[in-house]
Amino acid sequence: MRDTVHQIINTVLANRGKKLIDSLNDSMRLRDDIGFDSLDLAELTVRIEAQFNVDIFEKGIISTVGEIFERLK
Amino acid sequence: MNLFYHDHQTNTHASWDDLIYELNQTSISSNICKDSNTYNVFKCLILSLIVDMPITLLDSDFTENEVSELLGRTNNEKHEFLLNKPLIKNKKELLSIINQNDHKEWELTLFTSGTTGIPKKVKHPFSTITRNVKISDKHNDDIWGFAYNPTHMAGVQVFLQALANGNSIINLFNSTPLQIFKLIEDFQITHLSATPSFLNQLTTSEKKHPSVKSITSGGERFNPALMQNLSNIFVNARFKNIYALTEAGSLFTANGDLFVIDETDKVKIVNSILYIHQSLLGNFDFTDEWYETGDIVEVVSNNPLTIKFISREKEIINVGGYKVNPHEVEHAIKSIKGVTEVVVYAKSNSVLGNIVVADVVQDGSLTESDIRLQLTSYLQEFKIPRVIRFVENIELSRTGKTKRIQK
Structure with a gap:
């Protein structure tokens, strides 16, 4: 699951021509550290939902990588 | 030509004499018509006009639940009745009944095909539905390629135009482009009326089709580039653009996109x-x-x-407060080399309300990020589809329009 989420995050970054991330840790902030804006977050939810069948923003905003894994549990 | 109707899918081939024979043989009819065979829908309509009784048309693919919802909600009950009608001798007599009676009691009930919400019931008297029907000797030999759902406004209007002039109708709806080209050749079709999405399929023809004299498009936004492509194939055709509403019938016509x-x-x-x-x-x-x-x-x-x-x-997609016109996005994607067809629509999203999604048919040379990166030169970022799906073909809805639905 971790690798898949990492890959999805990089797909979203690549689609915007942004710098990819080498490794993923739970404390990384989606906007500040990874560099996502609202459009990227919207895309991230769609791609994660397609893969895991969970809308990670359904129950409210999340801001870190760790919270993604919380929602996917 | 003595042909009334041809449909290769249902293997129906009826002359005007066949039609009149069947009308004379029919003694019971219903006020509600729901039939997957277009020929039977046409017969229902003709019978209702002959006996001057109201008629309700339902899409043949409505589920039982939808039908009970639609009819129950509107207190409309199906009942059958004995037809009290004269014996019709020939085509001339049938056309005089259709064209000369005032059809005071006749009323057509249709349900709008909106993509959201429950379909709405609309009733039309004969006068509004035939507002743009033209009857004259110059239309005597018209041969219609029928390309609409027969239970929708556009289909009924094309049918009444053909019926009033005693023309032949060749059913093209739900046929593949190759089948359509063959039917145009075999029957020397002179008139086509269809949505731009339907007509778009015909731009793949490798041959010219000189028999077609008139092409009318409606139901979706007019596309000048499409008309240009079609004029290379249908070299003798005049093009007409029509603006119609299920609520009003045909309202305005134009030669191009200016009404x-x-x-x-x-x-x-x-x-x-x-x-x-x-x-x-x-x-x-x-x-x-x-x-x-x-x-x-x-x-x-x-x-x-x-x-x-x-x-x-209602087609405007609201992405976090930013308004996106799907036509604009489609136009930009179509301009990318390797893309053959595209449809853009909204997908609901927990972050932004909606996001823009595109289904794309392409020649295999493009990746999703290729398209996305190229679009950054054409479109503001919020208009660029967040998800691009590569598909084999773009599905047409039951109205013949490209599906643009909330998924």
């Missing part, structure tokens, strides 16, 4: 949205003087009043 409005007192434009006066409408649950069409128009000139349709208001 000159004659009855200026019957339209008004407020905040770029077109409103139609109630005197042009059929009967439905509506009591205001002006009906909001939901169509966004641009006034090109005030004298004479000339308008251009920009988009459907």
Whole structure:
């Protein structure tokens, strides 16, 4: 699951021509550290939902990588 | 030609004499018609006109639940009745009944095919539904390629135009492009009326089709590039663009994308949205003087009043407060080399309300990020589809329009 989420995050970054991330840790902030804006977050939810069948923003905003894994549990 | 109707899918081939024989043999009919065979829908319509009784048309693919919802909600009951009608001798006599009677009791009930919400019931008297039917000797030999759902407004109007002039009807709806080209050749079809999405399939023809003299497009936004492509294939065709509403029938026609409005007192434009006066409408649950069409128009000139349709208001995708016109995005994606077809639509999203999604048919040379990166030169970032799906073909809806639905 971790690798898949990492890959999805990089797909979203690549689609915007942004710098990819080498490794993923739970404390990384989606906007500040990874560099996502609202459009990227919207895309991230769609791609994660397609893969895991969970809308990670359904129950409210999340801001870190760790919270993604919380929602996917 | 003595042919009334040909349908290769149902293997139906009926001459006018066959039709008249069957009409004479029919002694019971119903006030509600729901039939997957277009020929039977046409017979229902003709019988209702002969006996001057109201008729309700339902899409044949409505589920039982949808039917009970639609009819129950409107207190409409199906009943069968014995037909009290004269024996019809020939085509001439049938056409005189259709064209000369005033059809005072006849009324057509249709349900609008809106993509959201419950379909709305609309009733039309004979006068509004035949507003643009032209009867004359020059139409005697017209051969129609039928390309609409027969239970929808556009289909009924094409049928009545063909019926009133005693023409032949060749059913093309739900056929593949190759089948359509063969039917055009075999029957020397002269008239086509279809949505731009339907006509778009025909641009793949490798041959010219000189028999087609007239092409009418409607139901979706007019596309000048499509007309240009079609004119290379249908070399003898005149092109006409039609603006119609299920609520009103055909309203305006144009040669290109500019509609000159004659009855200026019957339209008004407020905040770029077109409103139609109630005197042009059929009967439905509506009591205001002006009906909001939901169509966004641009006034090109005030004298004479000339308008251009920009988009459907409800088609506008709201992405976190930013408005996206799907036509604009489709146009940008189509301009990318390797893309053959595209449809853009909204997908609901927990972050932004909606996001823009595109289904793309391509030649295999493109990746999703190729398209996304190229679009950054054409479109503002919020208009660029967040998800691009590569598909084999773009599915047409049951109205013949490209599906643009909330998924």
